[in-house]
Amino acid sequence: MKISTIKYYVMDALKSLKRNSTVSIASVATVAATLFILGVFLLIVFNVNAGVQELGAKLEVKIFLKDNATISDKSAIEAAINKVKGVSEVKFEDKQDALNNVKKQFGEDSESLVQGFEKTNPFPNAYVVKVSNPKVVDDVVKGAAGLKGVDKIKDVREVVDKIISITNTLKIVGAVLFAILISVSLFLIANTIKLTVYSRKREIGIMKFVGATDWFIRWPFIIEGMMLGITGALLSTGVLYYAYKIVFVKYTSSLLGITLMNPHIILGTFLWQFVIGGLVIGALGSSLSIRKFLVV
Structure with missing residues (x-):
C-alpha cells in the first residue's frame, strides 16, 4: 500500500469525523466508558486476588x-x-x-x-x-x-469461602457489564459510520462505477472507526490512572496492612490492552456498518 494512499485514507477519515463531530464524540465517550468500567473491575479483581494471596500468608x-x-x-x-x-x-x-x-x-x-x-x-x-x-x-x-x-x-474456611465468593461474583458482574457496554459501543460506532456512508452514498456509487475496489472504499471508514476506538481507549486510560492514583495515595496506608497494586500497572499493562481493544471495537463496528452499503 502506497504512502499517498494511506494519507488519502487518513485524511478522508479525519474529514468524516469532523462532519459528524457530535456522534463521533458520543462514540468516543461510550468506548471510553466501556474500557473505564472494564479497568475498574480489573483493578478490583487484581487487588482482591493480591489481597487474598497476602492474606493467605497470614492465615x-x-x-x-x-x-x-x-x-x-x-x-x-x-x-x-x-x-x-x-x-x-x-x-x-x-x-x-x-x-x-x-x-x-x-x-x-x-x-x-x-x-x-x-x-x-x-x-x-x-x-x-x-x-x-x-x-x-x-x-x-x-x-x-x-x-x-x-x-x-x-x-478460617468460612472467611476464605466468602473472599473467594466475592471475587468470583465480581468477575461475573464485570464480564456481563463489559459485554453490554461492548454492544453499545459497537452500535454507536456503527451508527457514526452509517451517517457518513449515507451522506456519501452517491459518491460511493460513482467510485464503484469507475472501478474502485471494495477495500479502497472501505478503508477510510475502518480507519475512522479505529480512530474513535483509540481515542476512547486513551481517554479511559488517562481517567482511570488519575482516579486510581488518588484512591491509592489516600487509602493505601489504612487498609489493615493489605497493599494495593501500584497505579503504574495501568500505564504499563492496561494502556496497550485498551488501545488494542479500542482498535478492535472501532474496526469491527465500522466493518459491520459499511458492508451492505458496498452493494450498489
Missing part, C-alpha cells in the same frame, strides 16, 4: 490436641500436615506458649483474666499451621481431621 489453622495424645500421635499429625502442598510453616505450641500468647494479646488486663491459670493451665497443646494460599486451608483441615490425638480444629 493460620490451629489443630488442638487431646491431653492424652502420645508422641507417635503427634508425629503422625505433623507428618500428615507437612504432606499438604501449600503449607508454609508448622509450629508446635504447647500449653505454656498458648498461655503466654493470651497474656500478650490482652496486655495489661491479662493478669486478672488469666489469674490462676499458671497452676492449672486449661489451654491444650496445638499445631499452628500457616499456609501460602487460603485455598490450602481446606486441604489442611481434611488432612488432620479424624487423626488419633486430634481434639478439634480451628480454621
